[in-house]
Amino acid sequence: MTSPLPTPSTSSSLLPVPWSLMRGRAAIVDDRAQVPHARRDTFEADSWSLDVMGLPPSIPRRTLLWPRFPAPLREAFRRAAYLLINAPTPEVMLTRAGTSMVEWPAPNSIRTIVMADWLHFAAWLHERGYTTLRQVDRDALEVYATALNQRGGTWRSRHRCLRSVSRLWAAGPALPHEDQLVMPPWEDEDIKGYLSGEKEGGDAATPVIHPNVMAPLLAWSLAFVTDLAEDIIAAVEHVEKAKQDFPAEAHSEGRAAALAFLVRVLRESGGTLPAVVHNGHARPANVYLAVTHGGFHPNDLSYLLAGDRTHFTLDLDQPQPLPIPVTGRISPSISTSRSPCRSR
Template sequence: MSLALNPRFTPPAADTFVFDPDLAVESRRSLVSRYGDDVWSLLALTRNPSQADDLIRWSWFPEVFREPFRYASWTVINYPLPDMDVARHGAAMRSKLSVGRIMKTVNHWALFAQWLDERRIGHLSQVTAEDLTDYSRYLSKVRSLARNTASSHLIALSRLHYYGRLYLPAADRLVEPPWVAEGMDDYLPPATPLGENVTEPIVPATMGPLLVWALRFVEEYADDILGAFEENRRLVAIAEALKGPAKPAADRRLVSYLEELEAKGLPVPTTTKGQRLVAPGVFLAGRTGTPAAKVHQVMRKPRWAKYQAQHPGGCLLESPVTAQLGGEPWHEPFDFYVVPGLLNHLVTACFIVLGYLTGMRTGEILGLENGCCPDSEGPEDAARRHLIYARQFKVARDEDGNHDSAGVVREAPWVAVPQVVRAVRVLERLSGHGLLFAAELHDPRQPERRSGRSLAIATMSNRIERFIEWVNTHAAGRGRQSEAIPADPHGRVGTGRFRRTLAWHIARRPGGLVALAVQYGHMRTLISEGYGSRSRGGIHDLLDFETARNVAEHLSEVHEAIQDGEGVSGPAARRLINAAATEHSRFGGIIASVRQARSLLADPTLNVFENREAFLFCNYDRTKALCHPGRGGKNEAPSLDRCKANCANIARTDEHARQLRDAADSLGKQAASGLVPEPLADRLQERADSLAELADKHDNDRVTTGTEAG
């Protein structure tokens, strides 16, 4: 049966499709649920490859509300909200919802239905405006939901009211929520900064080794793993082709193979099943051309069962291990049954490189297709710039302003550094065509539900954790515990923290392993040039936010130090004192939104950046900056790797002077240790004397607020 033509007040028959199968991708039409099913899948309704296969389970709803909400959900899936209701509610309301938003809406309704049932309210028509006010307090006070989440719940109830008025019988219509007329502010928790801005960045101690190991997989180990995987697939293909009735003497080659091993005293390929050693049917089938069923028959014979028990060995492939780690092969000879797991780790490493070194959202990465990063044109000896053409899903809208599940190609492509290009090329060697992270290739369970889909976000998140576990076990086994990946204090790495972490590191450029892996200043230039002459947004918002937070935190610390009597020196000392006071007055060291970040960065007097390598603050004024030879240009930030000692933008604090003396003492001790060659010792001592001189100059020239007042 197809859809009912008139949905008004009348639920469809139980065997009616939940939505028109013709709207689904052809390969998924068999997945369309029926109205009376206990569980609804909406997977066939979306073309987003990374959309999770979430299911609506009607057991979530108390029995008294199950059918009213089933019908309400059916109308939301199939019929748009009238324009008058969309316009009345504002930008937060869409006439048609994406699959993900439908799932959230039904989930919100389930919580509401459970709340009503606990209060012994048996019909939606019995709910009063006061009840809805109580429910908003329940979301805020009892459930402790964040403001954005609570707002999503209230919008879902507004939608239930609108659809009830149009399609539901009188007993199942919800009264108009009070926030429709009065606005939501009084019904929501206090505003707090949310979204990516409060997602904790991955700490450098974790991100550094994680990126190093991911790059090792992508740049050094990939050829070995892909070669072993090709051999693995070849053996599997041979075993598959041998299925069927066995030919006479089908075991001859296997017996000859075993007799040769026995004559030389070599181990027999073996695998484990639970705690038992068993014959590796597929491996031996591929290796000897013997059907797997025949392999098991032969290996159960007393002669070979006894020899196998006495001489068990691995299922080693012929593919070589060529890459090295610390001068030794990075991995022992590849085992047939280990290779699929290594391939998963390689794919995960590619995701980590893409996620961290581009700034793409998770859905964009998982939606990348073969050919998304074409070779750049131009002469071989010229600097080449690679671009990645990706689909964005979060803001994709069709001509009616509704969510477009197929996504739209991003107007401004992503700029790819060489490590990212390498990761794409590795994935392209696997995919052949279609999605780089195709589920049917990288997670082939339930192939009928995975056609045209990518790996799920949750699956990739779990694989990152398994990648970390493998690395730590591998490092420990090779006595390289210092290269293990420490746990992040904020919890799982996940997939959504890489964007924030990239912005954090570009803005702050911490030392250590992460800085060695990627030149952040170079990356910021790439990203900025890639978005030249286009609207700022996406990763730029995060870069602005992190840069502003960094500036605000530093200026707040300087302000507190000055209030405690500490001093400042340098040509820009007074500018730094004034900037610290201005920032403290306007922001108090806290940047909670992108709007505040842009406001701070737009004030030229607050463009203050710390250069930890040179022990100074740059009070950036591009007309005075010596780091940019063309100071009349459009440079919006200093090049901190090109600080000049005589620049008029320099200021130092007492803390910098202490750091200068500590560094001078450390270098002096190295020079006097006798453990370094004399020319190097002379250079170290010269550097130590130079740093000590800068500290003395600070002590002589420093000013304080008391000095200023005098």
């Protein structure tokens, strides 16, 4: 027996105003924004940055790009994404047997659901002439599951795609009539029947890390949290504040300042610049240099260094200190332990 829509608690409270009045309002509400005073994109914007949700500095920026969605279906998926971000996951999805869903998905998960799973589903629907989610019936969803299996990919990724489609159905009570998707057939049947192949092994398939390797990793991880965290946070805050003072890039004064700096620093260092690893390759530490010396934008350095690289060398081991007092101390119990990685 099927149900066209789940029946979670009242959905009207999930919206600050009716959908027709959402224009100009923030795409991410206050309760989900973790970065104070950060700019938030409006509901109707072409892109929604998820950075305001508090992504760590080490995580690449996460953005939802609406122009990539087919125009006839774009607003339906935009509305569903607003609920995905700002409303708790419907209980009907959390109570599924074997589910790994959480009440509030993280930014990385949100981007995967929207820009991978939903975008693929939207493109598939558009190719077949659908202009609303309401037009899609259960037979069409069965065909989509078959198409997913034919496309290939891991069992887990195809399972995630089907569950992402189920999220659209579960959000139905809070969406306009034309956005309400019928219950997918795998929601009242065993989803395994809609997935070809065998489920990949979980943790048991991963080789066990030897205790002699794991022990120093854990010791140093604990040291970073207990002994060094305050210094690390202070350094990050210093860099972020300095970034706010960067002059406009490609400005004549900034470009001239960057050139003068390069001439001086290359002369003093013998042609060596500090470096970082980016996408597996050594790159000049342009952000660090702009932060510590000021007066120019990192992109101005990138522009000047993008040509012939025979006139300088990169040194990944060159220290990159910041003017931050170092108060943390490594505990003597691990100070002689072998570091699990080389510091950069």
